Amino acid sequence: MQGKKENIDETDRKILNILLKDANTSYVDIAKRIHVSPGTVHVRMKRLVRIGLVKKAFLNVDYNKLGYDICAFLGIHLENSSFYSQVIDALYHIPEVVNAHYTTGNYSIFVRIICRDTEHLREVLHEKIQEIDGVQRTETFISLEESIHRTISLESREEV
Amino acid sequence: MQGKKENIDETDRKILNILLKDANTSYVDIAKRIHVSPGTVHVRMKRLVRIGLVKKAFLNVDYNKLGYDICAFLGIHLENSSFYSQVIDALYHIPEVVNAHYTTGNYSIFVRIICRDTEHLREVLHEKIQEIDGVQRTETFISLEESIHRTISLESREEV
């Protein structure tokens, strides 16, 4: 288990809240907004990266404008849960799969894929995902619109 | 409809592929890797931002280390689809909701939420989401592990 809580103080939390909204905010800007020096922002961030709390940033692009018109969710039923790691491994080799979650509930694996068009989606579903050993059946939900896309805001709590 | 395809050439695609993997890569670095000048990377990116293809960057943080232990997916069944926009509006005011998709298939709205613990999840579900007018019922899938998290790579195709 690698994900245990870390000691984060109010300054760290303020810095993260600004960067969670826009990861391109400069340290100088952040420093001004929370009334510390740019050097302090720098050392705080360096520590947060070192302890693995902050990983790299992702660019948010308009996939439609890149010719990727379809975003779909797949619920994947496994024949039994022992297939989990080998199915994840197979999914990892399919570039259209951008997220995969091991979940409770009706499905065992929940996946998000990005495809160019319906033909591309059909190909990924039938020729790639349903061919994976251990996959029993899948249910597909096509996203017609992503209405909300954001990150959480950290509450200012007295202790973390 | 705002998401129509744009003309992207091979240079744009190379730049995007690097930034999609790590949004913090400096333009100088990118320039070296694709053998153009930093100025070129700059003007290309400026255009991509202007046409709305590139939006802001998101920081990737370890929510567990911030004390948020639960990531869950909700399938929300609406009483009928005319409730869509008012339900999205209500969801927007719930900070725990980080993504919401309008989907085909069994659900009408598909949502991802981030919560501190099971009690927090219960509170969000019962006191916030199921209270929304137009929400018939919800199904919850708790993510036990996010095994894959990445972005697509742009293929080098002859035309876009």
Next chain:
DNA sequence: GTTGAAAAATTCCGCCG
């Protein structure tokens, strides 16, 4: 698309509370 110079940001180090 490139170059080169100005402006800005990052990064590091010695100093102070």
Next chain:
DNA sequence: CGGCGGAATTTTTCAAC
């Protein structure tokens, strides 16, 4: 020790070619 300020380095930005 953690935070501050300034100096050196690097990057971003923009004009002219």
